[in-house]
Amino acid sequence: MIKIGRLRSLLFVPGDRPERMEKALVLGADALILDLEDAVAAGAKAAARSAVREFVDMRSADMALFVRVNPLDSSFNADDFAALAGAAMTGVVLPKAEGRASVAELRRRLPGDYQVLPIATETPRAVFTLGDYDGAGLAGLTWGAEDLPAAIGASTSREADGSYTDPYKMVRALTLFGAHAAGVPAIETVYPDFRNLDGLAAYAARGRRDGFTGMMAIHPAQVPVINAAFSPSDAEIAHARAVVDLFAANPGAGALQLDGKMVDAPHLKAAEWLLRLAGV
Numbered sequence: 556m557i558k559i560g561r562l563r564s565l566l567f568v569p570g571d572r573p574e575r576m577e578k579a580l581v582l583g584a585d586a587l588i589l590d591l592e593d594a595v596a597a598g599a600k601a602a603a604r605s606a607v608r609e610f611v612d613m614r615s616a617d618m619a620l621f622v623r624v625n626p627l628d629s630s631f632n633a634d635d636f637a638a639l640a641g642a643a644m645t646g647v648v649l650p651k652a653e654g655r656a657s658v659a660e661l662r663r664r665l666p667g668d669y670q671v672l673p674i675a676t677e678t679p680r681a682v683f684t685l686g687d688y689d690g691a692g693l694a695g696l697t698w699g700a701e702d703l704p705a706a707i708g709a710s711t712s713r714e715a716d717g718s719y720t721d722p723y724k725m726v727r728a729l730t731l732f733g734a735h736a737a738g739v740p741a742i743e744t745v746y747p748d749f750r751n752l753d754g755l756a757a758y759a760a761r762g763r764r765d766g767f768t769g770m771m772a773i774h775p776a777q778v779p780v781i782n783a784a785f786s787p788s789d790a791e792i793a794h795a796r797a798v799v800d801l802f803a804a805n806p807g808a809g810a811l812q813l814d815g816k817m818v819d820a821p822h823l824k825a826a827e828w829l830l831r832l833a834g835v
Contacts, residue, residue: 559586559619559645559646559670559694560585560619560834561585561768561769561832561834562585562586562619562694562695562740562742562768562769563585563768563769563770563781563782563785563786564583564584564585564586564769564770564771564772564777564778564781564782564785565584565585565586565587565588565621565672565742565769565770565771565772566579566582566584566586566587566588566771566772566773566775566777566778567587567588567590567594567623567745567771567772567773568587568588568589568590569590569594569595569603570589570590570591570594570595570600570603570604570606570607570622571594571595571596571599571600571602571603571606572606573606573609573610576589576606576607576610576614577610578775579775580614580617580618582775582778583778583779583782584618584772584778584782585618585619585769585782586618586619586620586621586645587618587619587620587621588621588622588623588648588771589607589610589611589620589621589622589623590622590623591603591604591607591622591623591624591625591631591635592623592624592625592626592650593650597631600625600631600634601634604634604635604638604639605638607622607638607639608638608639608642611639611642611643611644612642612643615642615643615644615645619645619646620644620645620646621644621645621646621647621648621672621694622635622639622642622644622646622647622648623647623648623649623650624636624639624647624648624649624650624665625650626649626650626651627649627651627657627660627661627664628651632664633664636664636665639665640665640667641667642667644669645669645670645694646669646670646671646672646694647661647665647669647670647671647672648671648672648673648674649661649671649672649673649674650674650677650702651674651677651678651681651702652673652674652675652677652681653678653680653681653684654675654681654684654685654687654688655684655687655688655689656684657673658671658673658688658689658692658693662692670692670693670694671692671693671694672693672694672695672696672697672742673688673693673696673697674697674698674699675688675696675697675698675730675733676698676699676700676703676726676729676730677699677702677703677706678702678703678706679703679706679707681703682703682726682729685729685730685732685733686729686732686733686736687733688733688734688736688737688739689737690737690738690739693737693739694739694740695734695739695740695741695742695768695769696730696733696734696737696739696740696741696742697730697741697742697743697744697771698726698727698730698744699744699745700712700713700719700723700726700727700744703723703726704723709722717748717754727744731765731766731767735766740768740769741766741767741768742767742768742769742770742771743758743759743762743767743769743770743771744770744771745770745771745772745773746758746759746770746773746777747773749773749774749776749777752776752777752780755777755780755781756780756783756784759780759781759784759785760784762784762785763784763785767785768785768832769781769785770784770785785832786833787829787832787833791829791833792829792830792833792835794826795825795826795827795829795830795833796826796830797813797814798813798818798822798823798826799823799826799827799830801813801818802818802823
């Protein structure tokens with residue numbers, strides 16, 4: 556199985572725009588998602604498959620490359636898999652995933668040494684499988700707030716101020732907990748208003764606060780904002796090290812004092828998590 560590094564930012568690139576793929580290599584994203592699904596019109600899918608396969612064959616050694624295929628029940632899916640057979644891509648993004656059975660079916664149809672990133676909330680049934688994922692072979696778990704409301708006839712997933720309505724707050728939370736239950740990274744969904752970088756920064760900061768470890772991006776300008784949001788600061792790292800060092804110096808202690816505040820086992824666990832997130 557291909558081993559990948561941290562996934563703070565995953566940038567979507569349309570599969571029918573090979574010139575954008577080449578430019579995206581130097582934009583600072585931790586991974587690219589070469590899109591064969593929503594970003595590509597039906598009439599352009601054949602050309603997109605060829606462009607994506609050629610790019611993966613040329614650039615798979617340069618950075619993490621994921622390919623978003625069309626859903627398993629789509630008429631486009633078989634051609635996607637035929638084009639990708641044997642490709643050395645890092646992973647496959649699976650839209651409209653419905654639990655581990657979908658992941659197993661993907662691997663049956665497209666054997667290979669790659670990881671899977673399910674978009675795990677795009678159908679009503681998918682919501683009820685968010686605790687079903689087995690972490691083996693998964694790059695993470697992510698969600699979306701566009702396909703699900705369309706699937707149930709809802710007018711929108713958002714309030715007038717852009718925040719999520721209650722059903723989609725719940726779906727986001729279940730994705731977060733489902734990812735951690737499976738032992739894989741929780742990847743936050745996209746922020747559609749790509750011109751609003753301040754709004755993105757606030758959204759990404761909330762994601763990291765809540766336990767997401769990375770986020771998908773739809774525009775190059777979003778990448779540095781997302782990377783910053785999901786990178787612990789020097790002060791955070793120093794505090795986490797101090798907590799870990801304090802408990803290491805006091806083996807068997809249940810609660811200790813640091814900088815005038817009590818710290819205990821949950822604080823130690825959080826500090827260890829942050830240091831792993833920071834890669835130090």
